[in-house]
Amino acid sequence: MAEGETRSARKERDIVEAATVAFVSRGYDGTSMEEIATKAGVSKQTIYKHFTDKETLFGEVIRASAAQATSAFDTVAAMLTQAEFLTGGLQQVARLFMTTLMDEERLRLRRLIIANADRMPQLGRDWYEKGFERMLASMASCFQQLTDRNLLRTPDPYLAASHFFGMLLWIPMNEAMFTGNKTPRSKAELERHADATVEAFLVAYGPQAHGSR
Amino acid sequence: MAEGETRSARKERDIVEAATVAFVSRGYDGTSMEEIATKAGVSKQTIYKHFTDKETLFGEVIRASAAQATSAFDTVAAMLTQAEFLTGGLQQVARLFMTTLMDEERLRLRRLIIANADRMPQLGRDWYEKGFERMLASMASCFQQLTDRNLLRTPDPYLAASHFFGMLLWIPMNEAMFTGNKTPRSKAELERHADATVEAFLVAYGPQAHGSR
DNA sequence: AGCACAGTACTAGACCGACCAGTACTGCGC
DNA sequence: GCGCAGTACTGGTCGGTCTAGTACTGTGCT
Numbered sequence: 001m002a003e004g005e006t007r008s009a010r011k012e013r014d015i016v017e018a019a020t021v022a023f024v025s026r027g028y029d030g031t032s033m034e035e036i037a038t039k040a041g042v043s044k045q046t047i048y049k050h051f052t053d054k055e056t057l058f059g060e061v062i063r064a065s066a067a068q069a070t071s072a073f074d075t076v077a078a079m080l081t082q083a084e085f086l087t088g089g090l091q092q093v094a095r096l097f098m099t100t101l102m103d104e105e106r107l108r109l110r111r112l113i114i115a116n117a118d119r120m121p122q123l124g125r126d127w128y129e130k131g132f133e134r135m136l137a138s139m140a141s142c143f144q145q146l147t148d149r150n151l152l153r154t155p156d157p158y159l160a161a162s163h164f165f166g167m168l169l170w171i172p173m174n175e176a177m178f179t180g181n182k183t184p185r186s187k188a189e190l191e192r193h194a195d196a197t198v199e200a201f202l203v204a205y206g207p208q209a210h211g212s213r
Numbered sequence: 214m215a216e217g218e219t220r221s222a223r224k225e226r227d228i229v230e231a232a233t234v235a236f237v238s239r240g241y242d243g244t245s246m247e248e249i250a251t252k253a254g255v256s257k258q259t260i261y262k263h264f265t266d267k268e269t270l271f272g273e274v275i276r277a278s279a280a281q282a283t284s285a286f287d288t289v290a291a292m293l294t295q296a297e298f299l300t301g302g303l304q305q306v307a308r309l310f311m312t313t314l315m316d317e318e319r320l321r322l323r324r325l326i327i328a329n330a331d332r333m334p335q336l337g338r339d340w341y342e343k344g345f346e347r348m349l350a351s352m353a354s355c356f357q358q359l360t361d362r363n364l365l366r367t368p369d370p371y372l373a374a375s376h377f378f379g380m381l382l383w384i385p386m387n388e389a390m391f392t393g394n395k396t397p398r399s400k401a402e403l404e405r406h407a408d409a410t411v412e413a414f415l416v417a418y419g420p421q422a423h424g425s426r
Numbered sequence: 427a428g429c430a431c432a433g434t435a436c437t438a439g440a441c442c443g444a445c446c447a448g449t450a451c452t453g454c455g456c
Numbered sequence: 457g458c459g460c461a462g463t464a465c466t467g468g469t470c471g472g473t474c475t476a477g478t479a480c481t482g483t484g485c486t
Contacts, residue, residue, distance in 0.1 A: 006481095007435075007436090007480070007481085008434095008435070008436095011435085011436080027328075027331065027332075029242040032469080032470060032471080033470075033471065033472080034470080034471090042436080042437085043436065043437045043438065043439090044437095044438095044439095044472085044473095045436070045437075045438090045473090045474090046435075046436060046437080048471095048472070049435075049436085053471080053472080054470095054471070054472090111327055111330065113391060114324055114327050114328065114391065115240075115324070115327065115328030115329075116328075117324065117390065117391055117392065117393040118324070118393050119240075121392065121393050121395055124390075124391040124392050124393060125392050125395075127391055128387070128388060128391035128392055132387055132388075132391065136384075159409055159413070160413075162380070162383050162384045163379075163380040163383075163410070163413055165383055166376075166378075166379030166381070166382065166383030166384070167375070167376040167379045167380055168379070169379065169383070170375050170378055170379030170382070170383060171375045171379070174341070174345055175341060175345075177327045177330065177337075178326060178327065178330055178337040178338070178340055178341035178345065179330065179334065179337050179338050179341055180330040180331050180334050180337060182334055182338075196369070196372055197376070200372070200373075200376055200417050201417070203417045203418075204413050204414070204416045204417035205413075205416075245445080245446060245447085246446080246447065247446080247447090250461095255460085255461080256461045256463090257447090257448080257449095257461095257462090257463095258449085258450090258459095258460075258461080258462090259460065259461080261448070261449085262459095262460095266447080267447070267448090
């Protein structure tokens with residue numbers, strides 16, 4: 001009794017943690033319930049007491065991981081609106097997104113979700129809406145503010161945000177997805193790419209960008 | 214026997230075709246060899262005569278599909294260098310890439326490869342090099358030519374190509390990967406997005422783009 | 427406080443039914 | 457007689473259930 005966490009809750013947390021490690025490193029089909037039980041130091045029966053079946057447990061794993069990440073985005077975007085120098089601020093934000101999103105662990109989770117988007121469509125859609133679209137939206141609202149202050153010129157901030165992320169991540173993300181990130185790029189390499197992207201982005205959307213047509 | 218294709222070769226092709234359909238729609242683990250045999254109108258024994266095991270067959274499926282796609286890229290890119298009006302040409306190319314790459318079948322193949330990049334790293338790497346990088350490279354060489362003719366200004370054509378594809382595909386590709394493409398975007402929607410991207414791309418890399426810095 | 431008791435959560439492992447990769451065998455049709 | 461379809465078989469895995477017994481927790485009694 002007493003302190004914050006009942007035994008039952010502690011066990012449940014152990015299970016989710018063990019399951020996360022297992023699913024992420026061996027995939028859904030590659031992971032057996034027995035394996036999870038052993039790694040969690042728990043009996044199979046206990047798992048089935050907390051989660052009705054394998055699919056439910058998997059869903060919990062994904063949801064838990066997603067939630068833990070989702071909050072960071074707005075913070076990063078907010079940083080940009082307060083930056084003193086636009087170019088420097090954008091560069092900082094780009095580098096931050098780059099290294100955050102290209103993190104080993106997060107990439108594996110991403111692959112796991114894509115791999116099972118067929119089997120569990122709701123999970124993929126959740127992740128897309130709560131992660132991907134939310135990231136775009138907060139970046140877009142940030143661009144909107146900068147445009148209002150004449151520091152940027154983004155007629156369609158959401159589109160501009162998608163261009164920003166697309167330019168930034170297309171190569172590294174695809175490489176990581178397809179090659180399993182066997183030979184991850186160095187932080188320095190990624191940041192160089194981020195800087196080059198910011199430069200191009202500013203040409204397209206910077207204050208001096210002629211409206212064109 | 215006689216004509217172009219021996220009985221054996223025909224069987225092999227049948228197997229690969231059936232296997233492709235099966236793998237693509239049910240995934241690697243979700244597909245049984247028996248199922249493939251039945252769909253190919255062939256006995257399991259015959260499959261094992263042609264392919265040593267399941268993994269090998271899977272590899273052949275991926276390789277075959279990749280090869281069949283790879284050739285199209287240069288053609289599309291070449292089209293651009295001959296276009297009379299840059300904006301129109303770029304738009305045409307962007308739309309073509311968009312609808313080609315966002316094709317239902319190809320997306321499923323892409324998901325399949327990502328899902329199994331861990332298990333079979335060589336496959337993913339092949340696809341990345343022969344598909345993804347090659348696409349970038351031919352677009353880059355095309356941009357180089359256009360820059361030489363002062364129709365574009367791309368100091369780093371490869372980077373520009375990655376920006377082009379990233380801006381073009383970031384949203385639709387991610388949506389398709391995560392949601393399993395349950396509610397595919399209409400062709401019109403995709404083409405509108407393509408047009409908007411070309412516009413932004415030209416601001417950044419068009420001939421009048423100030424070198425900036 | 428200490429004790430007894432009841433209810434619940436947990437462990438360990440056997441167990442069931444289904445599925446599957448890969449092999450072996452049989453028998454049909456060329 | 458050869459190649460293949462069809463099918464049975466082997467050895468193994470796995471999700472999920474069941475059972476028998478053990479540990480934990482909270483309550484009420486004294």
